[in-house]
Amino acid sequence: MPDETDRIEQSLPGAGGTKTEMRRDPTTKEWVIIARDRAKRPHEFVQKHDRPSLPDYSPTCPFCPGNESMTPPEFLSYQDQGTGRWQVRVFANKYPALSPVGSTAHHTEDGFFWVMDGVGAHEVIVETPLHNERLARMDLRDIERVLRAYRERYNALRTVAFVRAIVIFKNHGPSAGTSLAHSHSQLIATPVIPRTMRLRHAVAAEYYDKTGRCLYPDLREHECRAGRRIILETERFVVFHPFASKRPFETWIMPKTQDASFGTVPDEDLMPLAGVLQKTLQWLDHGLNNPDYNYIVYSAPVGEEDTTYFLWHLQIIPRLSAMAGFELGSGLYINPAMPEDTAQFIRDLSEK
Amino acid sequence: MPDETDRIEQSLPGAGGTKTEMRRDPTTKEWVIIARDRAKRPHEFVQKHDRPSLPDYSPTCPFCPGNESMTPPEFLSYQDQGTGRWQVRVFANKYPALSPVGSTAHHTEDGFFWVMDGVGAHEVIVETPLHNERLARMDLRDIERVLRAYRERYNALRTVAFVRAIVIFKNHGPSAGTSLAHSHSQLIATPVIPRTMRLRHAVAAEYYDKTGRCLYPDLREHECRAGRRIILETERFVVFHPFASKRPFETWIMPKTQDASFGTVPDEDLMPLAGVLQKTLQWLDHGLNNPDYNYIVYSAPVGEEDTTYFLWHLQIIPRLSAMAGFELGSGLYINPAMPEDTAQFIRDLSEK
Incomplete structure (x- = not known):
C-alpha cells in the first residue's frame, strides 16, 4: 500500500509538480492536504485481488452457530x-x-x-x-x-x-x-473521553457558543447546497464524501434528526438507516471490489446525549492506502483523491 | 495484520479476560490501553517473511546513481x-x-x-x-x-x-x-502547525507554566530513574520504549542537550546520534527480522526554536499491527505489549 508521500516513484523527466490544496475539517479544525487536478483517478483505487471464498460454516469459528x-x-x-x-x-x-x-x-x-x-x-x-x-x-x-x-x-x-x-x-x-x-x-x-471525541465535542461546543446553532446540521446543509460531494439523500439521511476527507472514499452518513448519540435514534429511523448503510456499502463493494474498511459510529460523550450541539453520525473509512510517517507524526493527512471525484464515481455507479 | 480488538479469535472455552491498564502519555495527555500480564510476548512480533533481495543498482530507480x-x-x-x-x-x-x-x-x-x-x-x-x-x-x-x-x-x-x-x-x-x-x-x-505538533507544544507550554521546567528532560529523567524501559544511555542520548507506548517496540531517542529543534543540534552531537540511531535500528532489524517502520523527528514549531520548554526527539514506530476502527475513531490506542517487556527483549539482544 504505497503512501502518497512516495509518489515520486512514478516520476517522469520534465513532469511538473502536482497541485494540492489544504482544506479544514469543520468538525475538528484539522487541515487536510488534498490533491487537485485529479492526481489519482477514482478507478485507480479498485482492489485488484479477490478475497478467498469461504464456506458458510466453519467448525473452528467461535462466531458460527453451534460454537x-x-x-x-x-x-x-x-x-x-x-x-x-x-x-x-x-x-x-x-x-x-x-x-x-x-x-x-x-x-x-x-x-x-x-x-x-x-x-x-x-x-x-x-x-x-x-x-x-x-x-x-x-x-x-x-x-x-x-x-x-x-x-x-x-x-x-x-x-x-x-x-x-x-x-x-x-x-x-x-x-x-x-x-x-x-x-x-x-x-x-x-472510562475517559478519548482524544478525538473530546476534540469534536469541543469544536462543536465552540461553534454553538459563537452561533447558537449545532455545527453538524449546518455542515450537512452546506454539503447539500454544494451538492457535488453528496452520494445519497433520503427523507431522513444524507450520505456524502466530506469536503475535508482525510482519505479516498471516506463516507459520512448523517441523520436529519437532532440526536446527539446513537442511543436515542428513534425506532422509525432504524430501517431507513439500514437502507442507506446497505446502499453505501454495496456501492463501495461493487465499485472498489470489496475493499477493506472501518466504520465508526460517533456519539456525544455519555451524560451529554441531551446536548443540542452534537449529532451522531457514522463514518466509513475504506483502507486503500497506508498511513505513513508524516501522517503518524503530524496528524496532517494527505488525501490523493478529491472527494468531488470519488462522489461522482459512486453516483455513476448508483445510476447504473 | 490482526488488530488487538480482534483477539477473541484465540479464545478458549473458560479463559478469563486479559487484564489491561491505561497509561497517560505525559507529552500529549492521551491515554493508551496497554495489555498487562504479558498478553503478547515480544518474540511474537518477529516478522515471519524475509524481504526479496535486491540488486545494488536498478536502471529504473530514480534514486540510483546515473539516473x-x-x-x-x-x-x-x-x-x-x-x-x-x-x-x-x-x-x-x-x-x-x-x-x-x-x-x-x-x-x-x-x-x-x-x-x-x-x-x-x-x-x-x-x-x-x-x-x-x-x-x-x-x-x-x-x-x-x-x-x-x-x-x-x-x-x-x-x-x-x-x-x-x-x-x-x-x-x-x-x-x-x-x-x-x-x-x-x-x-x-x-504553512500551518499540524495538530499533533500543536498538541505537544501546548502540553509542554502548560507544564512549563506550572513547574518552570521543560517537560522533556523531566520525562527523560523519570524514564532513567525507572530504568526498566531504557534500552541505551550514552553521554549525550537516552533511548527508551516510553511509559505510554502506543505501539509495540515504539522507541524514542532523546538528547541530553536542550535544543528545541533539529536545526540547532550541535556538530558534536551528530556522530553520537548516528551511533545511537545505528544501534537502535540494528537491534530492531536483528530482533524483529527487518520490520517495516516509520520514524519522525519532532521539533518545535518554526520561530519557536529558542523556546526552553520543548526538546527535539526522534520517534521510531515499527509497523507491527494494523490501526483498526477503534483507534481511527477514538484516537485511543491499544498496545498489546508492555514497553517494559519489549525493552527487556531489546536489552537481551544488545548484550549478545
Whole structure:
C-alpha cells in the first residue's frame, strides 16, 4: 500500500509538480492536504485481488452457530421469528481491551507517570449466523437488526457508572485490523473521553457558543447546497464524501434528526438507516471490489446525549492506502483523491 | 495484520479476560490501553517473511546513481571525499504534497468550508547511492551524513516566510507507506502547525507554566530513574520504549542537550546520534527480522526554536499491527505489549 508521500516513484523527466490544496475539517479544525487536478483517478483505487471464498460454516469459528460455547455468555441475541435461530449475538470480547473490573482512580508511582486500571467494556456483535456473509450483501431486515443491537447495547452501557464514552465500530478485512472473517462489529465503552471525541465535542461546543446553532446540521446543509460531494439523500439521511476527507472514499452518513448519540435514534429511523448503510456499502463493494474498511459510529460523550450541539453520525473509512510517517507524526493527512471525484464515481455507479 | 480488538479469535472455552491498564502519555495527555500480564510476548512480533533481495543498482530507480535526471534538480548533495561520488542527495519530491507556490491566505466560498493553497515544501533525502542498502546496516559516517543533510535542509527551510513547521520522517517498507525500496527519508514543511505538533507544544507550554521546567528532560529523567524501559544511555542520548507506548517496540531517542529543534543540534552531537540511531535500528532489524517502520523527528514549531520548554526527539514506530476502527475513531490506542517487556527483549539482544 504505497503512501502518497512516495509518489515520486512514478516520476517522469520534465513532469511538473502536482497541485494540492489544504482544506479544514469543520468538525475538528484539522487541515487536510488534498490533491487537485485529479492526481489519482477514482478507478485507480479498485482492489485488484479477490478475497478467498469461504464456506458458510466453519467448525473452528467461535462466531458460527453451534460454537456458542467458544464465546463468553451472551448479553443479547435476536432470533429469527420463523426459525427461532439467532441472527445477531452480542457477548464480551474474550480478550477485552477494557473490562468492567478495577478502579477508575488515577494514580502515579513517582508523581509523573499516570496510570489507571483498564476499566470499561469491550463487546462483540456478530452480525449474521453465516460465516461467509457480509453487511454489503445482507437483507435490509438483517442490517436493521444489527443497528438495533448497537442501540440496545449502547443504552445498556450508558447507565454504567464508569462509562464516559461509547464507540461502536467495525473492522472489515485484514488491513482494517481484523483477522476474523465472520462478519462482526464491536463496541468499546471507555472510562475517559478519548482524544478525538473530546476534540469534536469541543469544536462543536465552540461553534454553538459563537452561533447558537449545532455545527453538524449546518455542515450537512452546506454539503447539500454544494451538492457535488453528496452520494445519497433520503427523507431522513444524507450520505456524502466530506469536503475535508482525510482519505479516498471516506463516507459520512448523517441523520436529519437532532440526536446527539446513537442511543436515542428513534425506532422509525432504524430501517431507513439500514437502507442507506446497505446502499453505501454495496456501492463501495461493487465499485472498489470489496475493499477493506472501518466504520465508526460517533456519539456525544455519555451524560451529554441531551446536548443540542452534537449529532451522531457514522463514518466509513475504506483502507486503500497506508498511513505513513508524516501522517503518524503530524496528524496532517494527505488525501490523493478529491472527494468531488470519488462522489461522482459512486453516483455513476448508483445510476447504473 | 490482526488488530488487538480482534483477539477473541484465540479464545478458549473458560479463559478469563486479559487484564489491561491505561497509561497517560505525559507529552500529549492521551491515554493508551496497554495489555498487562504479558498478553503478547515480544518474540511474537518477529516478522515471519524475509524481504526479496535486491540488486545494488536498478536502471529504473530514480534514486540510483546515473539516473539523476529522473529527479528534480538537487538542493544538496554530499560527496565522498575519496571517490567524488555523491553519498546523500536531496531534491524536491516530483509529486509533492506541498510546494512553494500559491498563497497562504485562507478563504471560503460559502462562509463555511475553509481552504488554502497547498503551500510548503516536500523534499526527498536519498540516504545512500546503493539501491539495496538500508540505514540499519550503514556505516556510522554514512548515517551521520544523512543527519547532517536533515539539519542543513531544516535550516534552509526554516527561514522561508510561509513555513510554520518542519517534519522530517522516514517510511521503511510497504506497510510503513513506501513503495520505493531505495533507502530515503523525506521532509515536509507546512504553512500551518499540524495538530499533533500543536498538541505537544501546548502540553509542554502548560507544564512549563506550572513547574518552570521543560517537560522533556523531566520525562527523560523519570524514564532513567525507572530504568526498566531504557534500552541505551550514552553521554549525550537516552533511548527508551516510553511509559505510554502506543505501539509495540515504539522507541524514542532523546538528547541530553536542550535544543528545541533539529536545526540547532550541535556538530558534536551528530556522530553520537548516528551511533545511537545505528544501534537502535540494528537491534530492531536483528530482533524483529527487518520490520517495516516509520520514524519522525519532532521539533518545535518554526520561530519557536529558542523556546526552553520543548526538546527535539526522534520517534521510531515499527509497523507491527494494523490501526483498526477503534483507534481511527477514538484516537485511543491499544498496545498489546508492555514497553517494559519489549525493552527487556531489546536489552537481551544488545548484550549478545
